[in-house]
Amino acid sequence: MAGPVIDNRCRTTNLPWIIDGGTLSTRFNIPHVRLLNDLEATAYGLPFLRLDELVVLNAGTPPQTKQALALIAAGTGLGESILYWDGTRYRPMPSEGGHTDFAPNSDSEIELLRHLRGSYLHVSYERVVSGPGLHAVYEYLRDTKKNEPTWLAEKIKAGNPAAEIAEAGLKGQADIAKQALDLFASIYGAEAGNLALKGLTLDGVFVAGGIAPKILPKLQDGSFMRGFTNKGRYKRLMTQIPVKVVTNDKTALLGAASVAAQLMGSMAP
Template identity: 80%
Template sequence: MILAGDIGGTKTNLALYDWTTERVDPVRMESFHSADYKSLEDILVEFLTPPKPPTPLDAIDEGDEGEKPDEPPPEPVKLTAACFGIAGPVIENRSRTTNLPWVIDGSSIAKQFDIPLVQLLNDLEATAYGILWLRPDEVEVLNLGNPPKKRQALALIAAGTGLGEGILFWDGKSYRPMPSEGGHADFAPNNDYEIELLRYLRGQYLHVSYERVLSGPGLHAIYEFIRDTKKNEPTWLAEKIKAGIPAAEIAEAGLKGQADIAKQALDLFASIYGAEAGNLALKALSLDGVYVAGGIAPKLIQKMKDGTFMKAFTNKGRYKRLLSTIPVKVVMNQETGLLGAASVAAALAAYTPAP
């Protein structure tokens, strides 16, 4: 049995798999609210402790309801390997999480839970492994493209709570993910309107990264920029945003065409998202494809498919034709990071490289 985990600032997903060489569904999976725990170890104790079996009613003596027949304790789960994708940099199999007061150490976990092999990965690195196992029905195609016959690189970009980026290079036998913190690179405006957005954000932040724009909070920031410059916010939407989750309320109003300001925010968000995905494709020369993952793109799939994203993706001057040949797909499976971590754990258990 192997253990896989996807560790985020909001939630931690854990799953057990009986995985050898082919993808399988988890034997058991649970989700935990990360902030409710002091450490990953506390969650692992709860997840890995076998539940006590129920006592049959007929085994309890009617005259002594308080006593139960002795039963041997359940056998603990025996793990051969574990892998965790973590929202934060991983250095020497150790990570200080970005949005939690946790320090996660692979060797300490291995010792405490008697797991022979424990590997920590950056969360986007785990997602990168996961896309190699996706089925065709788990992606939405934005651009079919025309990749070369000889294998080239893949790229991954994922907007959610933050913005993650990654590259998968072909080593002659398989794709190898490379961890990256490219989402924190400088935001580069592409037109006068985006220059105004940058000026607006620079009034709030010393450093304006792509993550400040391409994330849940980033969509809200774009909305506030439009609100403060165009003064076109309806009162009903302002109240919904104040009471709910801002990015979700903006997305809903924009997708339903209920407010011009929300539609404009989605237009700008999708355009910048496409532009940065195209930037990543050029930097990696990812001719085999670009995958758009994270929590936002699936929720905005209607917007992602209307042409705004791809227009910005290919708007690279003399390289427009090249960018048009690159396949672009949206990852619809929200457990892709967990899937990737499971594939690495399975490979560790088998003492063979991950695919």
């Protein structure tokens, strides 16, 4: 569920839906239905990933004693989770961290925030670090720098804005698209670093979601990690945290299947 699950019930964030596990159980005659936040499900799936489904952005030097992991995932929205080590395995804690206040970290980002406040009463990280967020970053540059090529404007209007911007930026076809990707990747990295600091997730940070695999060359060029490590006196600590991109787009399903298997095991006679 893309939204907070409370008492096995979810009011979805971007749709006018209320989903209730008990109601689903009764309606479809399923003995037990457990709702999972989408990032919580992804977090449960992390242990089942193969090494070839992870791309290392920063090898880091994790501690010998296991502590905590972080998961951040930008797609249509921005999801975040912290996983703590319970002595046996990592247990995910769902969150709605993507809806925390966007905090600019440069003059350009301050201007971006001012631009976005013209459209939103509350500017969260999700308004910037997501598919719609990449489009919003692009529109800020378009409106302030006036350097949008006509051909790109037409492609964005006719297709998926974020996908068109990413493609043009990665191929170096338009400066404005490249600038949008640079700014997006830096802010993405900064928020991943914020999450790592808040949870002191020294065991590592996983970057999942639909966007990361599609802009992997940009994440690998240093833009993301510069944003991640730019934490003043804690820069040295940040460089020690492993950072990996998840390329398996079925990770949430792996996690949901894992939880379902545990539920079935607990109900077995």
